[in-house]
Amino acid sequence: MIIRKSPAEIDQMAEAGRVVAEVLALVSEHMQPNATTAELDAMAEEHIRSRGGVPTFKGYRGYPASICVSPNSMVVHGIPGEYELKTGDVVSVDVGVTLGGFVADSAWTFPVGEISAEAEQLLQACRAALEAGIEQARSGNRVGDISAAVQRSAEGAGYAVIRSLVGHGVGRSMHEEPQIPNYGEPGRGPRLESGMTLAIEPMISAGSREIYVHDDQWSISTSDDSLAAHFEHTVAVTDDGPRVLTAPAGVGAGLLR
Ligand code: MF3
Numbered sequence: 001m002i003i004r005k006s007p008a009e010i011d012q013m014a015e016a017g018r019v020v021a022e023v024l025a026l027v028s029e030h031m032q033p034n035a036t037t038a039e040l041d042a043m044a045e046e047h048i049r050s051r052g053g054v055p056t057f058k059g060y061r062g063y064p065a066s067i068c069v070s071p072n073s074m075v076v077h078g079i080p081g082e083y084e085l086k087t088g089d090v091v092s093v094d095v096g097v098t099l100g101g102f103v104a105d106s107a108w109t110f111p112v113g114e115i116s117a118e119a120e121q122l123l124q125a126c127r128a129a130l131e132a133g134i135e136q137a138r139s140g141n142r143v144g145d146i147s148a149a150v151q152r153s154a155e156g157a158g159y160a161v162i163r164s165l166v167g168h169g170v171g172r173s174m175h176e177e178p179q180i181p182n183y184g185e186p187g188r189g190p191r192l193e194s195g196m197t198l199a200i201e202p203m204i205s206a207g208s209r210e211i212y213v214h215d216d217q218w219s220i221s222t223s224d225d226s227l228a229a230h231f232e233h234t235v236a237v238t239d240d241g242p243r244v245l246t247a248p249a250g251v252g253a254g255l256l257r
């Protein structure tokens with residue numbers, strides 16, 4: 001069942017989304033050599049709680065941290081720890097915040113210092129794929145229109161779409177219907193209607209589209225250890241078109257544009 005939200009509920013999700021965006025901006029300022037991923041997690045949790053929110057991921061199916069931090073060939077669900085960032089890394093950071101009963105979910109892949117031209121292109125392509133998907137989040141379209149737009153954008157740039165991980169509806173729960181694959185056929189799947197709130201999240205690779213789960217049972221990497229990128233926004237389908245609820249805001253937002 002797809003749960004549509006009222007305009008007031010969407011505004012509440014945007015409040016949660018603002019905190020998510022603030023956290024991403026804060027973390028982006030600390031994407032520096034020798035910072036540990038555990039330090040990023042600690043500052044994220046502190047910021048979320050200072051805003052009256054709860055880190056949605058913490059305790060979800062036993063997940064032990066507030067954010068996911070996934071360097072280089074790691075696609076998603078990296079558990080923060082002793083890993084030290086180094087110049088040239090690309091680091092995917094995924095943040096979920098629950099505020100006023102609603103969840104917002106967003107991710108961004110950041111460079112650490114100077115990165116290779118290849119890595120820079122990968123990040124740009126993943127951002128562009130997310131934008132292409134968001135553009136299709138319109139009443140009357142179908143989920144497949146989002147999926148196909150993401151796939152066309154990413155594959156057109158020469159990257160592989162990771163198929164076994166999907167976007168999702170989001171609301172009072174982090175994961176609601178529908179699933180939103182990052183590949184598919186235009187005109188297929190559930191019809192989009194005003195009030196739907198969707199986490200659109202392309203995950204792409206510079207090599208293989210296959211993945212494996214690490215021994216920690218959370219971290220997921222590309223099977224050939226090629227670089228990966230992940231960009232995600234929580235988006236509402238409205239009568240006025242797509243509304244991004246996790247848009248960059250607040251201190252340091254310039255770094256996210
Ligand atoms: N954004 C991710 C998702 O949609 C975050 C999940 S991390 C978890 O699945 F720890 F909460 F599972």
Ligand code: CO
Nearest residue numbers: 105199201232
């Ligand atoms: Co998500």
